[in-house]
Amino acid sequence: MTEKPAQYDPTHRLHSEAEHAGHAHASHCGLCRIELENVSVTAGSDTLLKDVNMHIHCGQLTALVGPNGAGKTTLIRALLSQIPYTGAIRHIDEHERRLRSVRTGYVPQQLPFDRQIPVTVTDFIAAALTRRPVWTGISKKTRARVMEALSLAQAEKLANKQLGQLSGGELQRMLLAMALTPTPDLLILDEPVSGVDQNGLYLFLETVAQLRRSCHMAILLVSHDWSLVRKYADNVVLLNQTVLCAGNPDTVFGCETFREAFPALGREV
């Protein structure tokens, strides 16, 4: 359990929200870790993932690394139950009991979308939070909820911008704000920092890094940025169809298989 820090904490709203909901304990739903046991995914005759075994712990940032086509996104889709898989994905609480499901926040890879779309950030987030169709207008109450969500990612300034006007970093912050509302137990970031300027990147990861402790959230980060992984990750999992190497950043970056998988990066790391 983490104490509420005395200094400014962008996540303080998460605490109060959770307390209102009656989850004032160590974690919001009692999730402790997610266990993957022999998770395999096939598409036709191709094996995308084979016998993946790993744990994702709450309060930790787990980085998922691997070459292109290693199955990182496939693994995320399995975690989100978006594709069929064999093996087991178990959500375990602090008393070693299995939970049915956990709330998952997901920041997708940046996809191309229609930049002329006449939709503002407020419209878009409101569409995710309420049932009232946003073309009939947005109530004050919903507006307040949208601002609250945006404040989690320090993105209040974006509220009235159109989606197409957002820079890469701003788009990421909006997606993070959405992923954090309602407060998830597991936060998945799929290469969230590609195409983002340095400043935006720093802001984004500082926010995420604070969340993992203050909210006891499990965070899974897919990234190609080694210096970033080294700085922020508690655990690193090297994936290439299956788990090749796992442990703290030093262990993984030092292991033989990592150097084989990324020979060109030997010097950088």
Added chain:
Amino acid sequence: MQTIYRIMDVLLPFEIFRYDFMKDALLAILLLTPLLALLGTMAVNRRMAFFSDALGHSALAGLGIGVLLGFSNVTAILVVFGILFAILITRINRTGGASSDTNISVFSSAGIALGLLILSGDGKYKQYSNLLVGDVLTIRGSSNLIWLAVMLCAGIVLWAIMYNQLLLTAVNPQLAQSRGIRVSRIEYAFVILVAVEVMLSIRWVGVLLINALLILPAAAARNISRNALQHALFSVLISVFSGVAGLCISVPLRTSVGAAVVLCAALCYAVSLLIARLLRIRLQA
């Protein structure tokens, strides 16, 4: 119906609306255009202009098959066939193969050809040619108008239910899915709603012009809108305005109402482009 006519006489003391058939036509336009305009906003955002065009063309094939099988209820055939056609195109696009515009083009051409092949047999073609052009002036009697009113209300309710989910799906399907939205189900629901609306409107607007009425107002509104509310509002306003203006222009000139309506909407599009450019210049200044 007489009560409505009397109210209209008071509200619209114009020479042109003295006749009942003009009142019917005006009511039909007021009932037809708003829902097409609302659905159009999403069709434009999802880049489905071509899809709805093909859907319109498929009405011919639907009618042909219906005639071949000996059904008499034209509207029912059109709706059933439209739904099947929309599901089929969507399914083929989802499973890949050629690019979606190629797939749609194949369906569109095949639909027209099949329709013409069957309908032109026995020299009966003329009988159905009004489907190609459509004529809102032929709408007579309260039963047709009541159907249009029912469709408008039901359509708006369904549209309100599915809109938010569709919007999330349109921008990022993975994100929508992670928030518990059944992406494929909502997409099918949307194309089916569009199919039903298009097929029910086609008798009055015509195969050749139905797509313009779906796409043009929404496309024009998009040029001058910043948010979803404005997009919906401007789209409906442009659509209703074009409908009424087209009717008022075409009847004295004795030309096709549908064509005049579409030309008005096209004019609105041109104006919207100008406004958008002016707005941009002012923003930059």
